[in-house]
Amino acid sequence: MNLFDVYPLFDINIVKGKGRHVWDENGTEYLDLYGGHAVISIGHAHPHYVEKVSKQVATLGFYSNSVINKLQQEVAYRLGRISGYEDYSLFLINSGAEANENALKLASFYNGRTRIVSFARAFHGRTSLAVEATENPKIIAPINANGHVTYLPLNDINAIETELGKGDVCAVIIEGIQGVGGIQIPTPTFMQELRRICTDTNTVLILDEIQSGYGRSGKFFAHQYSGIRPDLITVAKGIGNGFPMAGVLISPMFTPVYGQLGTTFGGNHLACSAALAVLDVIEQEHLVENAAKVGTYLMEELKKLPQIKEVRGKGLMIGMEFDQPVKEIRSKLIYEQKVFTGASGSNVIRLLPPLCLNMEEAQEFLCRLKAVL
Numbered sequence: 207m208n209l210f211d212v213y214p215l216f217d218i219n220i221v222k223g224k225g226r227h228v229w230d231e232n233g234t235e236y237l238d239l240y241g242g243h244a245v246i247s248i249g250h251a252h253p254h255y256v257e258k259v260s261k262q263v264a265t266l267g268f269y270s271n272s273v274i275n276k277l278q279q280e281v282a283y284r285l286g287r288i289s290g291y292e293d294y295s296l297f298l299i300n301s302g303a304e305a306n307e308n309a310l311k312l313a314s315f316y317n318g319r320t321r322i323v324s325f326a327r328a329f330h331g332r333t334s335l336a337v338e339a340t341e342n343p344k345i346i347a348p349i350n351a352n353g354h355v356t357y358l359p360l361n362d363i364n365a366i367e368t369e370l371g372k373g374d375v376c377a378v379i380i381e382g383i384q385g386v387g388g389i390q391i392p393t394p395t396f397m398q399e400l401r402r403i404c405t406d407t408n409t410v411l412i413l414d415e416i417q418s419g420y421g422r423s424g425k426f427f428a429h430q431y432s433g434i435r436p437d438l439i440t441v442a443k444g445i446g447n448g449f450p451m452a453g454v455l456i457s458p459m460f461t462p463v464y465g466q467l468g469t470t471f472g473g474n475h476l477a478c479s480a481a482l483a484v485l486d487v488i489e490q491e492h493l494v495e496n497a498a499k500v501g502t503y504l505m506e507e508l509k510k511l512p513q514i515k516e517v518r519g520k521g522l523m524i525g526m527e528f529d530q531p532v533k534e535i536r537s538k539l540i541y542e543q544k545v546f547t548g549a550s551g552s553n554v555i556r557l558l559p560p561l562c563l564n565m566e567e568a569q570e571f572l573c574r575l576k577a578v579l
């Protein structure tokens with residue numbers, strides 16, 4: 207059997223990782239400024255993570271959601287404390303798309319409505335309603351195109367006022383910082399007005415922090431730069447440092463109903479032990495602060511490079527927009543300079559390194575980038 211060929215692959219087989227580096231099967235070392243698509247938060251093969259996950263798999267890897275799971279309770283307690291959302295509840299699932307599906311479902315159960323507002327260039331996942339809320343017609347299959355979603359321009363308060371003023375919008379879903387869309391940042395004023403209008407119209411505000419959350423932006427959540435509190439927050443990627451896991455943080459305005467949400471694998475013992483190890487390391491190694499510090503330095507230095515048209519970002523979520531397609535630059539970075547980066551569309555390079563990237567590694571990256579520009 208062949209693999210279903212949907213990924214355009216680099217011709218590299220990564221077999222090992224440690225900290226901010228990965229190695230291919232020939233022993234070549236790469237600097238990882240991509241974090242396996244913003245997934246590696248605390249670094250590859252962190253010893254504490256390895257120990258906790260190994261011990262858990264040797265004890266109890268899985269049991270179902272029909273019994274008490276104290277590890278889930280601990281994740282909820284710790285996540286509430288570190289994020290400033292102690293009064294919210296947590297529902298655990300396995301992927302980002304699933305987190306958004308459950309958030310949208312909760313919103314619709316809450317106010318009984320069926321219309322969703324999303325934004326130009328948004329990405330929310332590849333399943334049912336999550337893909338419909340993703341503004342990319344190429345990945346919305348006819349079966350997903352059910353007319354639930356209206357896409358508005360980002361940062362356009364008037365457009366929000368008009369659309370939500372109709373009184374029939376179930377939820378607005380917005381990324382803390384757009385990732386796939388090319389590192390587009392909602393302004394604090396827009397977020398504050400969006401919050402106000404959602405409240406006035408009984409519309410649920412969902413913050414997709416799947417890529418921008420878990421410390422990546424230099425705050426625990428990117429929306430915390432605007433001081434608002436959403437009704438639902440979705441997390442995935444960095445929560446498990448590579449172990450598939452996701453969550454919805456749910457405000458106290460929602461009442462849980464037995465059987466309304468559910469999952470076989472979500473929040474299993476192994477996933478929770480990975481999530482707890484991640485929270486331990488984020489706290490002990492001050493990784494949110496590190497992301498803010500190293501990210502600020504990187505952006506200041508990148509802005510000095512005349513070849514780059516615009517640098518956007520916060521913390522270690524950085525976009526470099528060029529006048530020309532970036533394919534060749536990324537190719538040279540990976541094959542000649544041994545640096546992994548991400549892309550958005552044709553002209554933007556995305557940096558999403560592990561949150562433990564240090565100043566020396568940031569400088570090393572800048573040297574290697576300059577060599578190819």
Ligand SMILES: Cc1ncc(COP(=O)(O)O)c(C=O)c1O
Nearest residue numbers: 301302303329330331385416417
């Ligand atoms: C903002 C955002 N939302 C949702 C998703 C979907 O997450 P997953 O691929 O885990 O389903 C992604 C993945 O890139 C994302 O960046």
